Amino acid sequence: DGGITQSPKYLFRKEGxxxxxxxxxxxxxxxxxxxxxxxxxGLRLIYYSQIVNDFQKGDIAEGYSVSREKKESFxxxxxSAQKNPTAFYLCxxxxxxxxxxxxFGAGTRLSVL
Amino acid sequence: xAKTTQPPSMDCAEGRAANLPCNHSTISGNEYxxxxxxxxSQGPQYIIHGLKNNxxxxxxxxxxxxxxKSSTLILPHATLRDTAVYYCIVRxxxxxxxxxxxxxxGTQLKVEL
Numbered sequence: 001d002g003g004i005t006q007s008p009k010y011l012f013r014k015e016g017x018x019x020x021x022x023x024x025x026x027x028x029x030x031x032x033x034x035x036x037x038x039x040x041x042g043l044r045l046i047y048y049s050q051i052v053n054d055f056q057k058g059d060i061a062e063g064y065s066v067s068r069e070k071k072e073s074f075x076x077x078x079x080s081a082q083k084n085p086t087a088f089y090l091c092x093x094x095x096x097x098x099x100x101x102x103x104f105g106a107g108t109r110l111s112v113l
Numbered sequence: 114x115a116k117t118t119q120p121p122s123m124d125c126a127e128g129r130a131a132n133l134p135c136n137h138s139t140i141s142g143n144e145y146x147x148x149x150x151x152x153x154s155q156g157p158q159y160i161i162h163g164l165k166n167n168x169x170x171x172x173x174x175x176x177x178x179x180x181x182k183s184s185t186l187i188l189p190h191a192t193l194r195d196t197a198v199y200y201c202i203v204r205x206x207x208x209x210x211x212x213x214x215x216x217x218x219g220t221q222l223k224v225e226l
Binding site: 004033035040041042043045048058088090092101102103104105106107109 | 147154155156157158159162200213214215216217218219
């Protein structure tokens with residue numbers, strides 16, 4: 001089936017550790033996005049990529065890094081510089097130019113040990 | 114992007130129509146109204162979008178006032194599975210600025226027996 005796959009579903013990070021969240025899509029979408037969601041809050045944009053080998057910072061990029069080496073993949077690394085990483089992370093991809101319809105993965109819940 | 118205002122919560126009896134309002138009084142002429150929903154601990158799901166005319170699909174109907182300053186999402190026969198947070202988003206319809214979607218806190222719809 002076509003869609004967006006995020007893994008793992010749950011992730012635990014130790015102090016000072018970098019962790020990487022995976023996001024893979026087989027929808028042939030050019031644009032991909034990473035959002036962060038805190039309890040009871042809306043989504044905030046971390047990074048986005050409109051094309052392979054290119055990405056831009058969103059509203060809360062500090063402490064995060066991304067890469068876009070393949071069209072299908074947009075991994076997010078939560079670095080040790082991110083002091084409050086506990087949140088629900090959502091990856092999305094964009095359907096096309098004329099519509100702002102984004103398709104979301106099931107999310108990764110990150111907690112700090 | 115225009116700011117939207119939604120009630121924090123609403124209740125609806127199963128089988129009845131759920132009418133979710135959204136105010137977007139500062140919307141500009143080229144901005145579309147999008148609706149997404151997020152079932153607990155899942156990724157958001159696109160529902161419907163519109164510019165000026167009323168729209169209907171298999172999930173819902175979207176009614177936009179003539180002055181475009183407000184809209185209503187209608188779920189014609191709500192079921193327990195429609196319990197979710199519903200987000201109203203206003204965004205320009207063409208690619209630009211990374212197609213960032215600004216998710217506020219939305220409306221928590223609770224469908225009850």
